[in-house]
Amino acid sequence: MQNYISEITGSDIIAFVLGTVPPLAFMVVFTLFAVWLERKVSAHMQDRLGPMRVGWHGSLQTLADFLKLLQKEDIVASATDKALFNIAPYLVFVGTFLAYAMLPFTSIYIGSNADVGIFFVLAVSGFVVAGLLMAGWGSNNKYSLYGAMRSAAQIVSYEIPTALIVLTMIMVYGSMSLNDISVQQAGFIWDWGIFGGALTGIAKFLIIPFMLIAFIILFISSLAETNRTPFDLPESESELVAGFSTEYSGVKFAMFFLAEFANMFLVSSILVVFFFGGYQSPIGYLGHLLGIDWLVPIEQTFWFIAKGLFFVFVQMWLRWTLPRVRVDQLMAICWKYLIPYAFFNLLIVGLILLI
Amino acid sequence: MLTEFGKIFIFVLVGIGFVGIAIVTAYLVRPDRKTKEKLTTYECGENPIGSSWQKFNIRFYVVALIFLIFDVEVVLLFPWAVNFRAFGFYGFSVGAIFLTILFIGMLYEWRKGDLEWDRSKPIIPNLNLDISKPNKEDPKAE
Numbered sequence: 001m002q003n004y005i006s007e008i009t010g011s012d013i014i015a016f017v018l019g020t021v022p023p024l025a026f027m028v029v030f031t032l033f034a035v036w037l038e039r040k041v042s043a044h045m046q047d048r049l050g051p052m053r054v055g056w057h058g059s060l061q062t063l064a065d066f067l068k069l070l071q072k073e074d075i076v077a078s079a080t081d082k083a084l085f086n087i088a089p090y091l092v093f094v095g096t097f098l099a100y101a102m103l104p105f106t107s108i109y110i111g112s113n114a115d116v117g118i119f120f121v122l123a124v125s126g127f128v129v130a131g132l133l134m135a136g137w138g139s140n141n142k143y144s145l146y147g148a149m150r151s152a153a154q155i156v157s158y159e160i161p162t163a164l165i166v167l168t169m170i171m172v173y174g175s176m177s178l179n180d181i182s183v184q185q186a187g188f189i190w191d192w193g194i195f196g197g198a199l200t201g202i203a204k205f206l207i208i209p210f211m212l213i214a215f216i217i218l219f220i221s222s223l224a225e226t227n228r229t230p231f232d233l234p235e236s237e238s239e240l241v242a243g244f245s246t247e248y249s250g251v252k253f254a255m256f257f258l259a260e261f262a263n264m265f266l267v268s269s270i271l272v273v274f275f276f277g278g279y280q281s282p283i284g285y286l287g288h289l290l291g292i293d294w295l296v297p298i299e300q301t302f303w304f305i306a307k308g309l310f311f312v313f314v315q316m317w318l319r320w321t322l323p324r325v326r327v328d329q330l331m332a333i334c335w336k337y338l339i340p341y342a343f344f345n346l347l348i349v350g351l352i353l354l355i
Numbered sequence: 356m357l358t359e360f361g362k363i364f365i366f367v368l369v370g371i372g373f374v375g376i377a378i379v380t381a382y383l384v385r386p387d388r389k390t391k392e393k394l395t396t397y398e399c400g401e402n403p404i405g406s407s408w409q410k411f412n413i414r415f416y417v418v419a420l421i422f423l424i425f426d427v428e429v430v431l432l433f434p435w436a437v438n439f440r441a442f443g444f445y446g447f448s449v450g451a452i453f454l455t456i457l458f459i460g461m462l463y464e465w466r467k468g469d470l471e472w473d474r475s476k477p478i479i480p481n482l483n484l485d486i487s488k489p490n491k492e493d494p495k496a497e
Contacts, residue, residue, distance in 0.1 A: 012357060013365075016357060016361070016362050016365045017365060017369065019362065019365075020365055020366050020369040023366075024369065024370075024373060070377075070380065070381050070384060070385070071381075071384055071385050071386075072381075072385060073385055073386050073387060073388065073389075073393075074381065074382070074385060074387075075389070075393055075394065076394075077394050077395060077396050077397070078394040078395070079395075079396050079403075079406070080396075089374055089378075090370075090371055090374050090375075093370060093373070093374050094367060094370035094371060094374070097366060097369075097370040097373075098363065098366055098367065098370065100366075101362065101363055101366045111362065111363075111366060112359045112360070112362040112363045112366065113359055114359035114360060114362075114363065115359075119433055120363075137408070139396075139407075140396060140406060140407050140408060141396050141397060141398070141403075141407055142398065142403075142407040143397075143398075144407075145407045145408075145411075149411065149415050152415075152419075153414075153415050153418045153419070156418065156419060156422040156426075157418055157422060159422065159426060160422065160425045160426065160429065163425075163426065163429045163430075164429065167429060167432055167433065167436045168436075170433065170436040170437055171436045171439065171440075174437060174438065174440065175437065176433070176437060241397070241399070246397055247396070247397060250381055250385060251377050251378055251380075251381035252378065254377070255374055255377065327472055328471070328472035330472075331418070331470065331472045332470075332472075335461075335465070335470040336465070336470065339461065340458075343454065343458055346454070347451055347454070350439070350447050350450070350451065351447070353440060354440070354443065354444055354447055
């Protein structure tokens, strides 16, 4: 798509700058939608109505909230470390935004088609951890510091089962590029990763239970990496106010919020790419049937976002289903269950692939 | 023509620019009436006592250390995972042996108790109904 824009405008730089617009626009629109969805889902699950006043069923509520945040006075408490406090929102936002560069929304658009793909996503998520620690430490607030430390410990711990499962998936697909992985799952629903993907013969059937285990481990880890319930210890409202973002106000707080919700979609879309065919349609394309070429990318974008939104919905659903775990349980789940399972899963998948 | 990583660099600049523009826009429209009370650290309405930059539980550093060891070694395996199938069973066993050594290291940490998080140990009250003997659970009786 960047090449196409480059031909029209005659400038590479304009083309690449415009190429960053779709992920950015998607992040902002998705956050506006997801915050509303979260409030509606939680309300209806508790037999409430949620926001109803602004727009149809409160659909403009988040926009109103954002306008309010924009006008809020920016309080930087006198005891904070100003430099760390002010840089942290940039790091957290840029870390999340960079990961979006690797997401294949359709077969014709990807922010950057670098070979490292998923490896890059894992690497830039380190920015987010650094940003959270800077926010917590720079705030010089006890709630913020505890929240940031818990958050960092939790994210780095669950990075290991994530990395092991990502390693397994790279073994299965033989590529680190998320676009290549999606291409390999073209076809119908039984060509998706969770049903053995592009493997042939007996290996396709043998691998299904292990793909399922890998999916469950990656899903649990992704919940922990985005600080969602049941792993929301860093932001547990009842004990730590708001965790690392306690001292932030106005638009800087909005940036943390944006990054957090964008992260929810990011982990969901990685699950989708590995196990549920990425942007591939489960039932074939209408564009191919009618012979209209430009319809195919639109359908692909629809499927990608629809699948991602489904897992975002599951995350919201779990928030009102499960209680919060204790910190020792949190560490035990990661180190004593997920990592050994992920490790044996990797070895067995490796053996199956050699058949 | 930019390389793929050149595009990523443009993503970095656009990301920083987006946050910067949002903060500058807010600076133009927001009020700025600071008082001494507003600028105190938030602690649920109480006056904050001392700085929060103080000693912290050593557990977090242990977790960070174990993570560092694991992550560096898993990173080494990524190139192996991409094309281990080209080397057949030999290629697989090389990576598997490496991973097994890593896993034995984790079992050692497990055995040493580095994976245990501090938790409160409940003291179950023990009622001694035999009044002729002193209560063994009661430290004052000894």
